[in-house]
Amino acid sequence: MRIVVSGYHGMGNLGDEAVLAAFIQELREIAPKVECVALSGDPARTESAYGIAAIPRTSISAILRELGRADLFVSGGGSLLQDVTGRGSVPYYAGLMLLARALGKPVSVYAQGVGPLNSWFSRWLACQALKRASVVTLRDPGSMELLREIGVDRPPPVLVADPAFALDPEDPGDSRSWLHEHPQVMFALRPWPGEDGREAGYARVIGRVSAETGARVALLAFQPETDLAMARRIRDLCDAGGWAHPDVVELRGSPGQALSVISHADLVVGMRLHSLIFAASAGVPAVAIDYDPKVRAMAERTSNAHVVSVDAPPEELIQAVLDAWRQRDEIRAELALGAADLRGQAREAARLALSP
Template sequence: MKIVISGFYGLGNTGDEAILEAIIDNLRDGLESPDITVFSLSPEETARTHNVKSVYRAWRQDNKGKIKALKEADLLISGGGGLLQDAYPTKFLFGPLPYYLLIVMLAKMCGTKVMFFSQGIGPVTSGWGKTLMKLANMADFITVRDQYSKDLLHKLGVTKPQTVVTSDIVFAFKPKKDDSAKASLPLKGDEKLVAVSVRPWFEHVKQFEQMAQILDTLITERGVTPVFVPMEGHHDKNASEKVMSHMKHSDKTLMLSTEFTPNQYLNFIGECEVTIGMRLHALIFSTLMGVPHIGFSYDKKVESLLKRSGMWDFSADLENINVPELTANAIKLLVERDAYSQTVKGNAESMRAEAVRNIELLKQNFLS
């Protein structure tokens, strides 16, 4: 089976690279010798890393390569991740929505079937975005990673393809033992590590100071060592430094390099007592590894994950951060870590089964 994968690949985002690795690994497990081509902004690196074919994803070059790949393919996988949204600027042909939906349209013009795969939908709030979303009816089959996404699709008028709720494909990620990230840190060996994931979110900055207050208290009262995990290169590194700039005890914190692979970040988070974070896939990695976590939810996708992982009661919406309450929650998770770890592991198992189901649904709908 010849498959083209379209998503936010080759741009250095750890979560999206984890999505790609999980899709490829599970396709190879579930199908006989799939022929895979990935649309990537770094095609040579993507091809080398995953042993696949790769074509430059943007419109400014190799459009013939994209058309050729789609004409030869049996299936376009659009996803996973939060591709269909207009939180970022969306103009006539600029932005995530036009890009991904035009790829879908191109695939259909080439006679190729289309599956939206383990996607998170939204937000879609602009008039143009809502109009564009009607093009999603061209898909042959859709899986989404949460009920909110399915409900939003229907609200936006995407009703023709069958839509099934599964879970984020990263829950089917196949960890490989690798302690490179932890080994890179100047640790004595008896530290209580807390993984910290922060990201920029448009004009919102108050969370940096709030995170700093929580971490300072955990350092002084529980003796933890916060370690910042920058999952999108310099963007998260800069956000982490903003948190540290508000801290009284920033000298007691550490930061990982921006150069680690998704698997290496995953293994590091698995060594931590607790995660406090914003990045969706930092929280998914925590769930996968049975690490209790507190989320600062900036988007419905984060809230949905936290509810499914069993950690929403310990977390909060970004607009409603109560520092004393979340600090107390973090201390509770640290003190009763083993019990909450079991809760998270149990919920992760059910989401892993749903993630693997994405491949089974693909086989049922596209293998004759």
């Protein structure tokens, strides 16, 4: 059997790499003889990281060749069918699904978070592609509801968990050098347009949190190409304000190593979705910064009550972080109860993806 899998792979985003890593991990357990080819922005890196074949994600000739040889096309996971980050996402990912069907190949939609779909064209095109899939699994109830709204009832969608919940931790490698024995709060922020002074606000939050908890603070760059410069600016603002000096950490290792890093935290403050998923998976309390519906949806799935809007004033985020810090022991106990179920759902998503 030969599978072609698409997603936002090889683009330097740790969350999307976690999805692929988890899929390959489960694939090797369920069907170790299956050949897998990934569409990637960096095929050489993808091949090296996962030991699979990879082709350029924008090469029509290579995609047609591999789809022609494939027995199954897997779309996902991640937030692929959405039109918030750009108008090209829905045409690209839905177009691949429709191309696979035109070539007579079954399509599995793997643990996706669908939406937002703001334009009529995005909704129509997503509907056409999803209706033609053999299997559709979704990672949150909001996506289930959106499919009902746009008219997708066949195949019946199945609610699962994000694939990263199935990921196994790995040795943290070079990151071990800054993992400390004393309490640690890890922030996983990302650039986001809007209010001026957002970075200065985060510096104030870090200063207060460090002063009131005694914890060391780290700024994790989940997607270094975009997050690292912001993390360094926040660190410099902390230094200029006389506040605690945070560590700035580039997460350039494997997703399993990043999961291991997160597991050493006492609290995570995350905008990056997979920082929150890793925290829940590892039983680490978290405060979610809600900049996109997927963040709130994941907070709801993990019963996380500590959610703050990205546009909230710093004082509101400070209060949420301190509240979570005080409650961290009972939050850990609650997370431990739900982690096994979410891991099981994530593993089931891979099994269903291979079932057509």
